[in-house]
Amino acid sequence: MTDVTELGVAAIREGVAKGEFSAVEVAEAFNANVAAAQQALNAFIVPTPEKAIEAAQAVDAARAAGKPLGKMAGVPIGMKDLFATRGIQTTAASHILEGFKPEYESTVSQKLWDAGAGMLGKLNLDQFAMGSSNETSYFGNVISPWRRNDGGNAALAPGGSSGGSSAAVAARLAPAATGTDTGGSIRQPAAFTGISGIKPTYGRCSRWGVVAFASSLDQAGPMARDVRDCAIMLEAMAGFDPKDSTSLDLPVPAWEAGLSGDLKGKKVGIPREYRLDGMDEEVAKSWDQGIAWLKDAGAEIVEISLPHTKYALPTYYIIAPAEASSNLARYDGVRYGLRDLPDGAGLQDMYAATRAAGFGPEVKRRILIGTYVLSAGFYDAYYTQAQKVRALISRDFKEAWAHCDVILAPTTPSASFALGEKSADPLEMYLNDVFSVPASLAGLPAMSVPAGLNSEGLPLGLQIIGKPFDEQGVLNAGLAIESRAGFTAKPEKWW
Template identity: 80%
Template structure:
């Protein structure tokens, strides 16, 4: 039998249910893997006791002949952006170091209610601001992947959900939560050869998730494959009256509805995503993805999303503007870090706390956001960006009259080395293929499609209509079956 840590969500769930192994055996195996992988720096906090308690509850229920919960026996990683009662929640920032919430986020509460156990809190870019996991106060996450033989250059696991992607790829957990504001589930999934889906905005509650940009943030699952993402999403999704943007809709049975038969479906190829400078390997994979979807029965059509070129600049106005407002709550008064020198007044304490507590990238985005919201610039920047966002959403609406889904690359490159992109603008370009779907609030998923010449994973992105996670998952399954991606990083950590 393969190692328990090689198993995904469905295999663990079914194995525990069938008595092939106990939930405690699974939890102990993953706890051991987590304890031995400090070199990846994927976890900020480890919670082996939480995983064991959930496992023991699953084993007890099975022994008593009770019907097991949907995720009974499945230990997962929790991105450290989700509030976890009594367990440190930092958003990877010094300003929240030591903060232990007295409440549980809706998403994590749902997952624990479904029987899942927590292996620990996963590292990320500070306040989810980054594409490489290099902005965390707790240090860089290092991808388990390496370029070719003998190259020991530490690689980025993507961001902001880099701890989640690295932990799954390294078999430290079978699945994890992520959040996606402009690509923070999909891009790290592509970099590490796993799957991840950003659902329709509002499908998963944001209550208890540390806010970056409230009109864009959306929790979602990351896992080894499409089926595991579907299982996780069913447990995470659902209406929450505490989140004013939550969708009051029933949660579909996504796993039961999985089908790789795309006959009758039209898949659009957006002309504007063919950008100058796109590596030949990315273009070749895109063409291969088109062939795979044709083989699954889909009709391929050319579509236009004419405002795509404005998506990135609009996003980097809207997201920092919302961040500058959201992060104003961190002042050193009620919780988290407080920098207070003798003789300081309140304003000086605010300034000192924020100067010490926020990292450079967070400060950069707060400054940008404050600028674009300031008198004299609000209409020139923020209002214009919101108008562009409306046009981008309209582009997608128009495209749906010609197709059911869209196929694009997930990222413009494979994983790059830590420290190789020091220019913030070069870093922001990592989101060029993922940001439009975020601005439009539509579901989108990345699945691994193959390896580049250096042996690093490349991802394909499926974008769907609002509320059509099923269509996105099905197309992802069709790609997954044809790509037959079985590559995994060699253990060096």
């Protein structure tokens, strides 16, 4: 039999439906991979092999009874530990939530279970989704399955915050995984590990039951081996949710059925502001290659301007921490999670002790920044200004859509780096999001697809940004790149 762990979502779903293998066989194979890699890669916080088997048994029973199967039937997936899962520990990779087992299921995870998917476990991430390298988790760093081809064995970053998701998919521990993207946390890890990932339009997937970081930016999305698998999974995840006030009340398009790599009549915008001074030569070369591929797919290439791009990163690092400082105020040691109560302490002392022990350094840094920019003397100077600039960034994109249908840019300014290489300098770490943040601030759909390997043998990603609600256009441009890039590289197994 084929090694089912080498198959993606579409192939597993079809194989199970045709009876080529059972859903239980698939779940058992992936469970074995998860267990074998856990010590080396640390991709999961809580493996749930029994949940994967339980869901697989239900799919096999439904097939045997001749019942219709769901979009994700027989596909076991990894669930980023930001999604509440009933009865299964949900921590956002923070000590402050260690041991918390929700009494409810997030809307996105429930939709996936209803579509026939099973859960292999809860995936590791940067604490409260704050980070670009998966080095801020209370449960330890996630290690990328990739290694440089220079003979060294330096542990590399799988990207962040969805680093457990990207590492699991790249290392064949899961055919797909959920991610969340606030400023690039699906796209950047996908680029670092040679997989695909799409952040849909803000509001396309419900945020109900997802631990909040920055509420006006957070958006769930799929991470998988290829564009088609992302389309299948996004269809299962998306949809209106009355429990989320930011949810889009729109029907879910048939993205998988609409996939086409033919871009005749489409215009692809190339933003001149993304050509940064001192840009990595290999990233620039990969971008030029992507332009040639889209031209080959029939698209017309046009240069566009997004003049406020240079303000995107500072704007993001005012708005996101501001919203985080408000959202994280609920973790006080009173209702759930960690409680640190020193002898003779009062209520304020308990708050302080709980937060000091429960939050990691990066989370504390962002809470402090956020509280500062929201404080009485600085609110107008920082937060109000940032909101105005955000509106200008959004307007730049609106004006660009008069000239193009999608935008092509690099996903990241470099390939993956070694763990510890940038953690001493937060500003250098934040620069990882330079290409991904603008689309997040504007709430636009954006996707990363693998474009090839650099001279060190590490993956590079290309990013497609689309108009609001035009995930189809983004997926189609991604498919055009994917079919021409012919990317089949995978990490050599060392774990």
